[in-house]
Amino acid sequence: MINQLLWGYYYAVLMLILFMSIYGIAVRPNLLKKIIMLSILSDTANILAVMIGLHVGRTIPPVYPGITFTVETLPNSTSLKEFAKQAVDPLPQVLVVTAIVIGLAVLVFLSFTAILLYRKYGTLDTRDIINRIRGETQ
Amino acid sequence: MVKLKDVCIGLSLAVVAAIVSYLIISYNIASVAPEANRPLANMFLENVFNSEKWWLWAGSPEAVTSILWDYRGIDTVYETAVFFLAIIASIALVRTLKLTPETSGRGFGLTVIAKTVTNIVFASIPIVAYSIAVHGHLTPGGGFQGGSAFAVAPLLAISVFSLRVIVMRGWSKDRLLALRTTGLLLIGLIAIIVVALSALKGIIAYVMQNQPKPWAPAGLSAIVDFINPTLISGTLFWLNISEFLAVGAGLSLVFVLLVSPTKMLDVEVEEK
Numbered sequence: 001m002i003n004q005l006l007w008g009y010y011y012a013v014l015m016l017i018l019f020m021s022i023y024g025i026a027v028r029p030n031l032l033k034k035i036i037m038l039s040i041l042s043d044t045a046n047i048l049a050v051m052i053g054l055h056v057g058r059t060i061p062p063v064y065p066g067i068t069f070t071v072e073t074l075p076n077s078t079s080l081k082e083f084a085k086q087a088v089d090p091l092p093q094v095l096v097v098t099a100i101v102i103g104l105a106v107l108v109f110l111s112f113t114a115i116l117l118y119r120k121y122g123t124l125d126t127r128d129i130i131n132r133i134r135g136e137t138q
Numbered sequence: 139m140v141k142l143k144d145v146c147i148g149l150s151l152a153v154v155a156a157i158v159s160y161l162i163i164s165y166n167i168a169s170v171a172p173e174a175n176r177p178l179a180n181m182f183l184e185n186v187f188n189s190e191k192w193w194l195w196a197g198s199p200e201a202v203t204s205i206l207w208d209y210r211g212i213d214t215v216y217e218t219a220v221f222f223l224a225i226i227a228s229i230a231l232v233r234t235l236k237l238t239p240e241t242s243g244r245g246f247g248l249t250v251i252a253k254t255v256t257n258i259v260f261a262s263i264p265i266v267a268y269s270i271a272v273h274g275h276l277t278p279g280g281g282f283q284g285g286s287a288f289a290v291a292p293l294l295a296i297s298v299f300s301l302r303v304i305v306m307r308g309w310s311k312d313r314l315l316a317l318r319t320t321g322l323l324l325i326g327l328i329a330i331i332v333v334a335l336s337a338l339k340g341i342i343a344y345v346m347q348n349q350p351k352p353w354a355p356a357g358l359s360a361i362v363d364f365i366n367p368t369l370i371s372g373t374l375f376w377l378n379i380s381e382f383l384a385v386g387a388g389l390s391l392v393f394v395l396l397v398s399p400t401k402m403l404d405v406e407v408e409e410k
Binding site: 004007008011012014019020023061062063064065067068071074075077080081084087089091094100102104105106108109111112113115116119 | 147151159160162176178182183186187190202205210214217220225227231232276282361368369370385388389392395400
């Protein structure tokens with residue numbers, strides 16, 4: 001029961017951060033705040049994915065222990081079954097690894113866009129930028 | 139002064155978060171840390187290094203790298219394509235920016251103490267990053283992680299020695315771009331090398347195939363005789379090194395461009 005409550009608390013906090021970051025992206029007019037909130041959103045999603053792969057009593061990473069470049073004996077099915085009982089779920093980690101690097105690259109791209117917009121319009125407020133673009137076209 | 143609007147937004151966010159997390163747990167959408175692994179996870183963990191089931195194994199004790207480059211290899215290739223597009227779009231935004239020692243600011247860096255400490259640390263970062271990438275199929279880590287760790291080195295050097303010194307040392311845009319393109323080309327080459335080699339022999343193989351399958355008996359061997367029998371897990375070793383090159387050089391490139399002086403960007407915007 002306490003375990004259930006604890007995990008409910010975890011999910012509630014993560015969901016709160018998730019919705020706060022969506023609020024920040026949608027409502028706040030400052031582009032920099034939008035970018036910060038987007039990075040918080042992607043990090044929260046990554047933590048959520050890693051948490052799904054977590055299990056009670058499983059402590060070792062999904063790497064078969066004791067293997068180096070010079071391998072003498074390959075493990076058999078029984079020892080691998082023992083290993084599978086202790087290791088955490090590898091699949092969410094795989095999905096998160098690439099998401100982190102791509103998130104960083106996208107963050108850099110958005111930063112470049114924000115820098116260029118600030119150089120051109122002198123502000124990061126989206127309402128001001130839209131007003132200036134409209135003023136230029138008229 | 140707390141506005142009523144802010145209180146309403148905060149309360150509604152909290153209520154929605156509570157409802158969603160209650161639904162997640164009570165309807166078992168996401169698990170509450172179960173005792174047993176999922177069947178899919180067990181399949182990966184039991185077969186990833188099981189040479190008795192050679193048609194399912196990836197030849198590597200590292201389940202994460204095996205799934206990344208073998209079981210879900212095509213997926214990772216497309217994710218690398220997304221990474222490629224994000225970097226190339228960033229470079230295209232500042233394409234008129236020329237990075238030369240004359241145009242990259244007049245900074246001389248921090249004090250001698252900071253520079254001496256950074257000299258020692260700076261040498262170790264690429265070594266650690268390369269080690270993470272090379273041991274990617276044996277220990278936790280791989281190309282993505284090693285490349286990200288490597289990208290710390292230029293950031294540290296720029297903040298301590300200034301951008302001008304880094305550009306003078308030869309971290310030019312073209313050189314980093316060439317390194318990154320080399321990494322991406324190597325990934326493309328390794329993806330089709332098994333297909334090409336087996337086509338010469340007249341047997342079928344898959345793109346990104348690592349280990350042989352009963353219906354497609356092609357693939358690079360997991361253990362090669364290099365002085366001693368060495369475990370390189372077929373394509374995983376080479377893919378990790380290629381991805382290390384692509385990610386490390388790509389992230390270094392965008393970091394170097396990101397910290398270039400704003401005066402240069404001013405000129406560029408006026409030119410546009």
